[in-house]
Amino acid sequence: MTAPTSLRAAAPEALPHDTRPLPPWVPFAVAAVAVAVALALRGVLGSGPVLTTILAAIVFAVLLNLVSRQVEGSRRAADRTVTTVVSAMFVAAMVPLASLIWTVLTRGSGRVDVEFFTATMRNVIGEGGGAMHAILGTLIITALAALISVPIGMLTAIYLVEYGGGGRLARAVTFLVDVMTGIPSIVAGLFAYAMFALIFGPGVRFGIGGAVALSVLMVPVVVRSVEEMLKLVPAELREASYALGVPKWRTILKVVLPAAAAGIGTGVTLAVARVIGETAPLLLIVGTTTSLNLNPFDGRMATLPVFAYFSFVTPGARPEPALDRAWTAALVLMLIVLSLNLVARLIARRFAPAGGR
Amino acid sequence: MTSLTPTTGLTPEPAPAGAPPPPRAPAARSQTPRRLGDRVFSGLSTSAGVLILITLAGVALFLVTESLPVLSADAADLPEGGFLDYLLPLLFGTVLAAVLALLFATPLAIGIALFISHYAPRRVARTLGYLTDLLAAIPSVIYGLWGANVLAPYVVPTYGWLEANLGFLPFFTGPVSASGRTILTAGVVLAVMILPIMAAINREVFLQTPSLHEEAALALGATRWEMIRMTVLPYGRSGVVGGAMLGLGRALGETIAVLLVLSASGGISFNLIGQANPPTIPSNIAAQFPEATGLDVNLLIATGLVLFVLTFAINFAARAVVARRAEFDGASG
Incomplete structure (x- = not known):
């Protein structure tokens, strides 16, 4: 050598x-x-x-x-x-x-046209049709998932940083959050299905189930990023607030959270971006439909990733129009995810504390 | 509630101002839970933490209860050979695709990370790092569409060449799949998918190398590669291993991309480019579940439980590796 x-x-x-x-x-x-x-x-x-x-x-x-x-x-x-x-x-x-x-x-x-964003697939065979029902379904289910996971995730992070104090419960929660990060998305879907099947009987399909499955994937991401951000808040800020006689809960709400707001906003946006493109859990528990269904508590809903998947897998007698719809759905999905990432980046930059790197 | 007059400054309730701080600290702490707001808030946040415990216990519990019927079912109701015979090809396909992905992705991820952290000009490096973060966010269904429509047709001639020239190896025996949708293609797509996240992890670890180490190596006359080999790579090794295992966990659990790319029909086979490819656990669940009824649903959930245990073990090992690194860092200062 x-x-x-x-x-x-x-x-x-x-x-x-x-x-x-x-x-x-x-x-x-x-x-x-x-x-x-x-x-x-x-x-x-x-x-x-x-x-x-x-x-x-x-x-x-x-x-x-x-x-x-x-x-x-x-x-x-x-x-x-x-x-x-x-x-x-x-x-x-x-x-x-x-x-x-x-x-x-x-x-x-190819299919970025008005019809794609204003029509559903109801009674559409071959050309035409749109993904309005799928886009709205994705937005509804993701919003519900965020509604479930953001409070849980933020409170858990607050517990870990402010109250847990490295105790046994806090260590267990940290470990389990790590475990949750690694749960495959399909397992999250199976969990939601198994849980709701026990309650509502087998074959259950509805939007809120998808939101629960997505929450299982989203909560650990929110906890992680909020936890990191809360840890970055200097202890001096808290101590100054305590020294003024402010109770702990008000200190957290009025001092710690505002100081970490930018980072939390970034983290939550990235968490939404992560789950909005999930296909597998929605395939299991939400299913798909050709019509518009805006009620997440009743019946199947279409979502953008599942719409793209089925358009490609079961295109029908003439595949070309369905394939075009699949690619356009993929494009819309990608643009949504990328713009969410950009928004997160902008939040981080716009609201970064002065003097931060 | 307390008044926040800056002149008095201290909480009015407890001991008089001017008492020495150390003895007062425990007294002040024991006061806090008595406040209603504090009790409510700490109760809320603690129960959120407990809810996570319950959720994970629920995941395990529900999967197990829904899997139990498979164990107690008549052999006649199950697919031929019972549950194990059903599971083994799935498990084989899952692990094979993930390991292939890891084989391709690990060296490339190290290369990308090194390029961004130590080779590219700093201004470019920031943009590139941002770009890899963006790519990590692209949904898997898009990777699947790309793999099935673009990559699979493209690699068919290469597979033909592999069969003609390396056909004596068990991996490349013919006949070659005409669609290109083989387990090897699935491995490549998975590699492309886990590449951004692995590169991001590696980049973070490489950037954390103490610059004193690097500068010391350079000051001793090392070339850039010698500096990297002597300071960056040893320092980042466990981080790279941990990142690779997290990537492996992702590849094991990936569903839709594999489902779209892989045309699965066969059983256990090491032939990577043939027509009969083993399915993977998640893609099999996603393919069968929408049509499944009765015991088939329980069967699929049971395979999902196996996947859960597998990814849990991998992630657990990955955390252990990364945690050991953290301890090591603490010890060395």
């Missing part, structure tokens, strides 16, 4: 003072050579664009290592190779993600 395992071992063959690093134009020259080689090989092998790019990257890494090894020594050569590999990994990982966003944008824009 030429690569030293520690600096101590490297010391005898430390970077010589008289060797200069490669001139800055050399990597570009090597890159040009690599591209040329890859293009030449493309003629021979008949490789596609992806394979050509990969080949060019490999040739570039190897050539640059060889050149650098001659001029700068093996340590700098290894450094250059790792730089190439890490950058290539980053680019390679971005390709599928870029492809995903591009696909959703191009294929989803």
